[in-house]
Amino acid sequence: MAEPFVIDGVCHPYNLAPENQRGDFGRAYTNVLWSFHDIVNPHRRMDRATWERDWQVEEFLRTMLLESDTDMVCVHSIPVFDAYHDGLVSVAKGAELKRRWPDRVLWYGTADIFQGLPALESLRHQVTELGADGIKLYPAQYYAGRTRYWRLDDYTVAYPVLELAMELGVRNVAVHKALPIGPIATDSMRIDDIGHAAAAFPEINFQIVHAGSMFLDETKMLLLNHPNVFATLEVSFLFCLLDPPGFAQLMGELLAYGGPEKVIYASAAVNPHPRPLLEAFAGFAMPSESRIQLTPEIRAAILGGNLARLHGIDVEQRRAELAGDGFARERERHGLRPSWSERLGVPA
Template sequence: MIDNGFVIDAVTHAYNLHPTNFRAGRYAESLAQLIWGLHSSLSGETHRVPTEAGFLKDWSVRELAHILFVESGVDLAVHHVLPLRTLYHDGLCSYEKSLEIKRRYPNRFLVYAGVDPLRGTAALEDLEQQAEELKPHGLKLYPAAWLGESFRHTGWRMDDPSIAFPLFERARKLGIRNIAVHKGLPMGAVPIGAYRVDDIGGAADVFPDLNFEIVHGGMAFLDETGMQLSLFPNVYVNLEVTGALIVKRERWFAESLAALLKWAGPAKIMWGSGTVFSHPQPALLKFWNDFQLPDDLVQVAGMQVTPEVKRMILCDNYARYAGIDVPAVKASIAHDEFSRLKARGDIQPYSYHEGRHD
């Protein structure tokens, strides 16, 4: 919590970035290097993993939970199954890790299923299995995959009736209402077309009973993203990576947030750290304690980022989006292992080590 305010982190990842997990050679390495580069360039000195080897590893579920709930002000987090199996043997964030999270920390995490739509019928079957075992709150998608022996980067569109719509129909049948899609941030040195947002509206229009969550909202295509928010009541943005900009690129963050606010106000913007991409605490503290839009950007946004607006972004919007009973979750975690560890105080970043008991 921050000043007794409940914090929901709408996207987190227990990555397996170790080179032994690379399947597609230079493409897997390129994406891993992109993630490492973002971590090292956007993290402050006190919350940066000092070496590439120390970051490019298989992050455990327990490490992720400790970072979020002991070392930071996050109270509830969302973990995504990542379906990048053409790049990484386990998809980058494995299904098995989400199963472990579901078993060990049911009061601290929500989970999203993850499938590759380009697998066709196999993707539908995969979703069926994950829905049965995970009982997910959402579905995470990537708009491209690397196909064939040459690992050709191949994109697809959210408004494609033959690729996307059967998956959305199956999700709806399974009771999954929240569809999160990676946008705005190409996955390495690849064509950017698949990462644009002009296909979101077509999906939102055909499936008005589903919610569509633009992950990395505000990193690029600002006006196009904001227009989707203003036109469709079922379109939202998640600030994964965008939120981390506040630590060392505050003006960039401010411009992105102002551009989103000017179109639809704050009610559809949700906080996401992407941990372990970056440590969540520096951005959280700076956003809550210090951040204000400069006067010129207040004129763009039409508002200032008040404490009320910050609470909406850090908690209320996602709670409404996913149907979270915040008082019930607060009660369930008030005296759990993470709350007890945090109460000891003086917790250093990245201080959990496998094999050592807390």
């Protein structure tokens, strides 16, 4: 069997620059992200000044494709405007990545849907004019010590977005869940609203981003009962590196209830580097007594096959198309570069 075709299900060219951070919440959000940097980058770390910056799109993509076995990326723009002036990952960055490298990039556009009609107009523009492949939604905002949030089953806030997605032919909607960052109330991250939307919009694939971080019991029942609900393991995939027994339990539950076609790899890069995560997964095995084992076919589905299917990508055809592009030629000449080479200016 060929090596897995790897599509990173969620990764970000962050703008962490201090001037992009908004007040106390921006600093708190950034501090949480930084607190994980040493833990999740065992090969090589950066100092905070090097890390806390505006990541440019080309250095981001070169980091992903030349320093790990990643073949494609799914970039999520983020509307965290309460913490960052540009939302942390701007629409402009996602659109540029999609425009310049369409065969290597899937891009999910975003908007602050509390804004109502302007948000819908922005999403329409991102899909029809800028080429967004999906929509990323973020349910919570934090202001003056208070969390406000919407639910996916809200007829007035969320359903118009889903109706627009149907109208535009967008079939993949990813929703940040299960992971409060900073002093966000936990109930804003619950997932009991997803079943309502999944039943009402059966033609939309709902990706639970950060699935498994919290609310695992609810997640596995959603996977079992709704054919259009998927578990995207951004941050949760770190358990493969940091807590292999916990990762085995997580994967056992998700695979038993949802099946191997429901689980999507995501690195959360560029906070963790993708390379140690992929290497950890390559060396990971379920306990011998488990009835769930990670066959090569299941690994390939998790690492890229499932997301490719949701976007109508023929893996072998895309692999052949990418074989002669600039990234492939550079990889062939130099092999994998060390982690953070692009950021730290290490020669190939």
